[in-house]
Amino acid sequence: MSEKIANSSTRRDFLKASSAVAASAGVLSSLSMTSGVFASGDDTIRVGLIGAGGRGRGAAAQALSTEGNVKLVAIADAFRDRLDEGLSEITKKLGPRADRIEIDEDQKFVGFDAYQQVIDSGVDLVILTTPPGFRPIHFEAAVNAGKHVFMEKPVATDSPGIRKVLETAKIAKQKNLAVGVGLQRHHQQPYMEEVDKVHNGAIGDIIALRVYWNGRGVWDPRRTREQCSSEMEYQMRNWYYYNWLCGDHIVEQHIHNLDVGNWLMKANAAEGKGYPVSAAGMGGRQVRTDKKYGEIFDHHAVEYIYEDGTRMFSQCRHMPGCPGRVSEHAHGTKGTADFGAKGRYGYVISGKNNWRFEEKWKDPYQVEHDNLFAAIRSGTPYSEAENGAYATLTAIIGRMATYSGKAIKWEDALNSDLSLMPERFAWDAAPPSLPNEHGEYAIPHPGLTRVV
Ligand SMILES: NC(=O)c1ccc[n+]([C@@H]2O[C@H](COP(=O)([O-])OP(=O)(O)OC[C@H]3O[C@@H](n4cnc5c(N)ncnc54)[C@H](O)[C@@H]3O)[C@@H](O)[C@H]2O)c1
Structure with missing residues (x-):
């Protein structure tokens, strides 16, 4: 076929x-x-x-x-x-x-x-x-x-x-x-079918969600400072480690799992409704601490709250040597829906309406x-632009929560004027975060860092 x-x-x-x-x-x-x-x-x-x-x-x-x-x-x-x-x-x-x-x-x-x-x-x-x-x-x-x-x-x-x-x-x-x-x-058959089943009551009312992107991390910085003609080139080559370019890994990767949580909660992209109303959490930089890793954290754990009080518990981690996990889970009054790679969690509903996605699916x-x-x-x-924007904002409010240590309201995040972007794009222009004389960047400091 x-x-x-x-x-x-x-x-x-x-x-x-x-x-x-x-x-x-x-x-x-x-x-x-x-x-x-x-x-x-x-x-x-x-x-x-x-x-x-x-x-x-x-x-x-x-x-x-x-x-x-x-x-x-x-x-x-x-x-x-x-x-x-x-x-x-x-x-x-x-x-x-x-x-x-x-x-x-x-x-x-x-x-x-x-x-x-x-x-x-x-x-x-x-x-x-x-x-x-x-x-x-x-x-x-x-x-x-x-x-x-x-x-x-x-x-x-x-x-x-x-x-x-x-x-x-x-x-x-x-x-x-x-x-x-x-x-x-959104184009992957097991997700489409299982989310549809959850929307049609297969696990009853959703009580809580859990979502994960825990892994080793991504590529190491690609160029040294000496190999680059300017700070701008250095950051552009090694973009993952700078927030104006990447947004931190909670935004870069974990967005996928947070997006599934919103989808399960029937968030409505056209109206901008049904997304989390707030987020609070903690995170830091414990393992990936070398200055070559710029300014991003290596772990975040965030609790999101939806309008009806439902919680979404989220974790993302970049630490080699720890168990990996990329999955989403919804707990309802009549059962649980698990979403994850075949052989790990699979696409499974258990409880009053057992179901499992067994077919092969096309490359999403x-x-x-x-x-x-x-x-x-x-x-x-x-x-798909609106949902893409709101899924991204869901991840951004998570980052705002872990960087600031404060509970962040969706509306405050959406309306914030705080820009991360440089004023000018040129190889000799200054990026927004500059290193000190030792090549170290300021790391976000919960309790002090301003995010909205
Ligand atoms: N949907 C997914 O599963 C998935 C998987 C991988 C990556 N992505 C996304 O794709 C995007 C790129 O990721 P990647 O892994 O390909 O990164 P990459 O570093 O391999 O590629 C990015 C490229 O963009 C270039 N670039 C940087 N700034 C530019 C500019 N202003 N104009 C033109 N080119 C510019 C870089 O030089 C680089 O070659 C990210 O947003 C990432 O999240 C999505």
Whole structure:
């Protein structure tokens, strides 16, 4: 059977099961999207990639593996070496389909303005896979220019960024532009079916949720200070360890699990309702303490409260040598729903209505692109931007809680004017956190650090 979404029952299932996300698209009153004719004057969707790293390479290959004519015609990265590596890896990934890449030298763009050059280069859709700090700026520019968007999670690192994404999402809808966000669990069959069962009462009323991203951590800093021409280059190369770029790992990775918690609680992205009302917790930096690890924590434990009093208990940890765990669990009045990798937790409901997902599922990274491109071709409204923004904000209020040591209200976080971003983007510009004379950064200090 084809892996593609052309299968109408698969598409129906997707639309039904991911209703919390898709509902945000439903507010469109008119459907004037010109379907079937794109920038090239035919049915070819011309794609531009912005951020040619690990995920950008995967997302580009997935976009080029959707049905119908698709071409990758422009590529951007902050660094030329990353761009070249990225392009050759995408070519390798595509194998016989590499003829879908048509990038001449003048369609390769490097530096801080490269995103705008891709947007202006005659594309229909852009893939935004830079570090998340840039996402609001790139998303706004793409939508202003009338481009469809696939953007990775998280969609911001601070509150002003979240508000920009929400405002831009409105404009995207007015322009009938489709927006996909890389929270791929919404396109992963076992999640879709099990969340649907929970929504239909399989575990009764939800009493509490537990969500985890406990692991070893990610890549070690890629360049030393000596290998970089400036502090800006040093932070950009090693972006995971700087909050303006990354948001800390609670935002970068744990967002996936927090998003599932919100989904289980039937959060409504179109109305911005049903997300946690507050968060409190603790965290710190206990193992990954070397100055080369910048300013982020290595663990966070947060208790979220929803409007009806339901708690979501969340943990995320980057510590080698400790048990790993990436999973979500809902406890209800009639049973429990577990979500996690096969062989660990599996996709299982136990209690009054036992159930287990036993089938194979399609790669959700491919399905999310199949769904987005199918929507663009058919002119179906499609907006995952709002849920992406609120899922990101859920993670941000967790970080605000662990950094400050205080309970953080959703509304205060949403309305905060505290920006993490630099005033200027240039290789000689100063990033917002600067090291002392020993190369050490100020680490957030609960009780003292201001977050809203
Ligand atoms: N959905 C998922 O499961 C998943 C998995 C992996 C990564 N991601 C997301 O994808 C994003 C990228 O992660 P990654 O692992 O690919 O990181 P990466 O470091 O491998 O790639 C990021 C690339 O962006 C480039 N870049 C940085 N700033 C730029 C700018 N202003 N303009 C153009 N290019 C710029 C970097 O040089 C780098 O090549 C992150 O938001 C991450 O959370 C999502």
